[in-house]
Amino acid sequence: MKHNYSYQGERILLRPLAEEDIEPFRLLRNRPENRRWFFFADEITEERQSAWYQQYAAKGNDYMFAAALPAEPTCFVGAIAVYNFRQEDNSFEVGRLLLDSGNPACRGLGKELVRGIRWIVENYFPKSVCTSLRAEIYDNNERSIRCFQSNGFQVYGERIEKDRRIVLMRCAVKNNETE
Numbered sequence: 001m002k003h004n005y006s007y008q009g010e011r012i013l014l015r016p017l018a019e020e021d022i023e024p025f026r027l028l029r030n031r032p033e034n035r036r037w038f039f040f041a042d043e044i045t046e047e048r049q050s051a052w053y054q055q056y057a058a059k060g061n062d063y064m065f066a067a068a069l070p071a072e073p074t075c076f077v078g079a080i081a082v083y084n085f086r087q088e089d090n091s092f093e094v095g096r097l098l099l100d101s102g103n104p105a106c107r108g109l110g111k112e113l114v115r116g117i118r119w120i121v122e123n124y125f126p127k128s129v130c131t132s133l134r135a136e137i138y139d140n141n142e143r144s145i146r147c148f149q150s151n152g153f154q155v156y157g158e159r160i161e162k163d164r165r166i167v168l169m170r171c172a173v174k175n176n177e178t179e
């Protein structure tokens with residue numbers, strides 16, 4: 001959905017995903033070393049990406065962010081999203097985490113991406129709307145698991161999908177926003 005939330009970290013800026021970002025996003029996500037970590041791992045065509053963006057823009061409760069370097073706020077070096085609201089425990093899923101690992105300035109920024117999304121939820125989402133965050137990650141994706149763990153996410157379960165083990169993680173959020 002269209003939103004105006006953002007986060008300014010020391011080494012990264014999170015800003016709303018714009019239509020101009022969807023092609024660099026598609027190219028980065030299509031790299032085999034990246035898409036193998038996504039549950040939907042097919043290569044994405046330009047047409048499909050464009051249809052996805054129109055659908056995303058019209059949808060509620062789905063917040064996509066482009067990651068940029070603070071010195072170049074319009075560049076696109078990665079993404080992250082908060083979506084898939086679950087009413088039974090007032091939680092959102094965090095995912096679509098991606099960084100341009102080929103860019104030396106991006107190395108090690110995954111933890112800051114997750115920190116940024118947590119900050120956004122804690123500062124913009126009312127407590128009545130969100131009390132915790134969830135993540136689902138392939139169990140051999142150590143880098144991604146580490147990014148979540150270092151931001152307070154803990155493993156609470158697992159599930160198997162198509163013979164691959166997925167760890168389920170979650171963390172409580174503080175919500176600085178008034179109710």
Ligand SMILES: CC(C)(COP(=O)(O)OP(=O)(O)OC[C@H]1O[C@@H](n2cnc3c(N)ncnc32)[C@H](O)[C@@H]1OP(=O)(O)O)[C@@H](O)C(=O)NCCC(=O)NCCS
Nearest residue numbers: 034037097098099106107108109110111137142143144146
């Ligand atoms: C996930 C991703 C954003 C992380 O990027 P990054 O922050 O540059 O990753 P790093 O290489 O710095 O690794 C992150 C952490 O994992 C640790 N790590 C790396 N490889 C590891 C391994 N094999 N075992 C355990 N920990 C490992 C790193 O040491 C680092 O932790 P530290 O900072 O505490 O030392 C990036 O790898 C990516 O875009 N991956 C492809 C897409 C993807 O997997 N998305 C997630 C879908 S759930």
